[in-house]
Amino acid sequence: MTGPSVSHDDRRVLLAYGRTMLSVQLFELSLRGLVQSETELPEGGLEEAWAVIEPLFRMTAGQLKNRLALEDEDLLEELTTAVSTRNTLAHEYLLLYRMRAALEDRPPGDAVAELEMIADKFDVLTQQLDELTAERDQAEGIDPHAEGLSLEEARRLWLDQGDE
Numbered sequence: 001m002t003g004p005s006v007s008h009d010d011r012r013v014l015l016a017y018g019r020t021m022l023s024v025q026l027f028e029l030s031l032r033g034l035v036q037s038e039t040e041l042p043e044g045g046l047e048e049a050w051a052v053i054e055p056l057f058r059m060t061a062g063q064l065k066n067r068l069a070l071e072d073e074d075l076l077e078e079l080t081t082a083v084s085t086r087n088t089l090a091h092e093y094l095l096l097y098r099m100r101a102a103l104e105d106r107p108p109g110d111a112v113a114e115l116e117m118i119a120d121k122f123d124v125l126t127q128q129l130d131e132l133t134a135e136r137d138q139a140e141g142i143d144p145h146a147e148g149l150s151l152e153e154a155r156r157l158w159l160d161q162g163d164e
Contacts (some may be wrong), residue, residue, distance in 0.1 A: 001009055007107035013097060014117035017089075023122035024086050030129035031064045031079070037136045038069055060084050075128065083126055085118060 006014070035056055041049045056064070061083045071074045088096075100106045137143075 013111045013115070015106050016112040016119075017094065020089065020115045020119040023119040023126070024089060027082060027086070027122045027126045027129070028064070030063050030126045031061060032059075033129075034129050034133045034136075035059075035064050035067050037140075038067070044149070049126065054083045075132075078125060078128075084124065089118070 036053060039052060039056070041052055059067070065076075065079045065083050068076075068079070070079075097111050100111075101108065
């Protein structure tokens with residue numbers, strides 16, 4: 001079975017779109033990390049902490065943005081624009097690209113350049129969020145560069161949880 005025929009120009013746009021959506025996903029991961037850094041975890045074990053953190057993974061980018069306690073109005077405005085752009089990319093961009101190509105006779109290179117510019121903006125914003133998260137973690141005494149648990153330590157903790 002063969003799929004639909006895709007022109008060389010459309011492939012260029014689709015590759016740029018995929019690269020841009022990777023940047024969007026990394027932005028969402030950093031946004032979730034910043035929200036998590038603001039989230040008070042309960043004392044206790046893994047299950048209690050996971051009960052607080054797990055719902056963050058079901059939240060939309062807009063819901064995550066709304067949970068942030070930001071005093072920086074410029075950053076909040078950038079996040080609002082980024083979430084709106086993310087939604088357009090995810091739900092409408094490819095249809096809009098096809099309509100513009102057909103109705104406005106726009107060359108595919110315009111879409112590729114637009115997507116590259118959007119990806120760059122998401123990359124810069126992701127870096128800002130990561131830096132803010134690292135600052136907050138350091139203020140809480142968390143070393144963002146510390147190695148995580150070894151597999152053996154994780155197993156031991158897991159087994160200790162089961163004994164309670």
